[in-house]
Amino acid sequence: MKIISNKKTFLRLLVPCVVTTFMVLPYTLALSPNIAKFFTPVVLVAQVIQATLIFSLAIFLGLKLAGKVGFEMPVIDGSKPVSWLKSILKVSVGGGILAGVLIIVLSLLFSGLSTTFLEAEMRVATWKGLLASFYGGFAEEVVFRLFLMSLLVWITTKFIKTKEGRPTNVGTWIAIIVSTIIFGLGHLGITGSLTAITPLVVIRAVLLNGVSIIFALLYWNKGLEAAMMAHFSADIVIHVITPLVARGFL
Numbered sequence: 291m292k293i294i295s296n297k298k299t300f301l302r303l304l305v306p307c308v309v310t311t312f313m314v315l316p317y318t319l320a321l322s323p324n325i326a327k328f329f330t331p332v333v334l335v336a337q338v339i340q341a342t343l344i345f346s347l348a349i350f351l352g353l354k355l356a357g358k359v360g361f362e363m364p365v366i367d368g369s370k371p372v373s374w375l376k377s378i379l380k381v382s383v384g385g386g387i388l389a390g391v392l393i394i395v396l397s398l399l400f401s402g403l404s405t406t407f408l409e410a411e412m413r414v415a416t417w418k419g420l421l422a423s424f425y426g427g428f429a430e431e432v433v434f435r436l437f438l439m440s441l442l443v444w445i446t447t448k449f450i451k452t453k454e455g456r457p458t459n460v461g462t463w464i465a466i467i468v469s470t471i472i473f474g475l476g477h478l479g480i481t482g483s484l485t486a487i488t489p490l491v492v493i494r495a496v497l498l499n500g501v502s503i504i505f506a507l508l509y510w511n512k513g514l515e516a517a518m519m520a521h522f523s524a525d526i527v528i529h530v531i532t533p534l535v536a537r538g539f540l
Contacts (some may be wrong), residue, residue, distance in 0.1 A: 292506025299367045300349055307432055308338065309347040310425040317422035317529070320414040322483035345432065352437035352467045356514075359443045363436070363514035375515060382508060382516040387439050393524070394532060396501070400494045403485065410484050411533045419529035427522025434476070434502075435509045435517050439469040466506040474499030 319326045356363070364370035397404040411419070419528070446461030472498035477485055481495060509517040 296363065296367075299363075300346075302366050303349045303353075303432055303436075304342070304345055305424055307349070307429045308341050310429045311341045311345075314425035314429075316418040317414060321410055321420050325483070335340070345429070346369045348433050349439040352432065352440055354498065355437055355440040355444045359447065361436075361440055361443075361509060361514070365489060365513075365515050373438060375519075378512050378516045379519070380518035381512065385472050385504045385508055385516075386520035387527055389501045390524040390527025391530075393498050393528060396498050397494075399497075400490070403491065405487055407481075408533070408536055411529065412536055414529075415534065416530055419533060420526070422529055423522050423525035425477055425526040427518050429474075431505065431509075431514065431518045431521050431531045434469055434473045435506060436514055438472065439465055439506055439509065442468055462510060466503060466510070468515040470500055470503050470506060471496055497539060 299322075319329070335396075365374055366374055397407075442465035443457050443462050446464055447455070447457050448457050448459050452458055475492070477495050477499055478492065481487065483490060485491060503525075505517040505521050508520050525535075
C-alpha cells in the first residue's frame, strides 16, 4: 500500500508538528536561558510562520516520496483504524526504551561531557522534558524519517533498484545510515549552547544519536507511527526518567 498525499493526512502531520515546536520551547529555554531574551512576541510570530513553512514543505515532499518508495503510515493516512496501533505498541515502545538505555550506556564513554549534559538536564523541570519528548517523537520523525529518509531512499533508486523498480535493501540501508548521521549532527545546535563544539563533541553526537537507527528500522518495517512511538519512548527515558533518577543519587 502506498501513502496517498491528501489534505487530511497533510494536516494530521502539520498541526502536531507546529504545536510540538512550541511544546519544546520551555525545555530549550531552560537549557539555554541566554537566548530567552530574544523570544519577543515578534520572534514568536516569525517562528510560527517559519515552522509552518518548513514542516509544510517537508510533509508535502515526504508524503509523495514515501509513497513512491513504499513507506507507510497506516493510521495517520486513515487506511487502518487507531486500534491497529496495539499490534505495534510493544515493539515500538520496547525499541524506544532500548534506544534510550543504549544512549545512556554509550554516554558513559564520554564521562566528562556527559556529566555536563546530565547536570544541565537535571536543572530542567520534569514537565519540560516531557513536553520536549513530544517534539522528538513527532516533529523530528516527520523531518528525519518521513522526509529525509524517504528522500534518500528515493535517490538510491536512481542508481540501484529491483527489477520491479523498487528500492533495494542496500539502497535503504545507505539511506538509513546517511539520515542517521545527519540526525546526529542536527543535535549539535542545542549542544553548542552547553559546551564548545569540538571533534569529540561531534563524535559523541553522531554515536549517541546513531541509536536512532532503531527508529529508522521501525519506519521501514512497521510504519511512521512505530518510529514516532519509539522516539517518544526513548526521549522519555533520556529527558524524564534519567534526570529524575540522577536527582535521587546526586
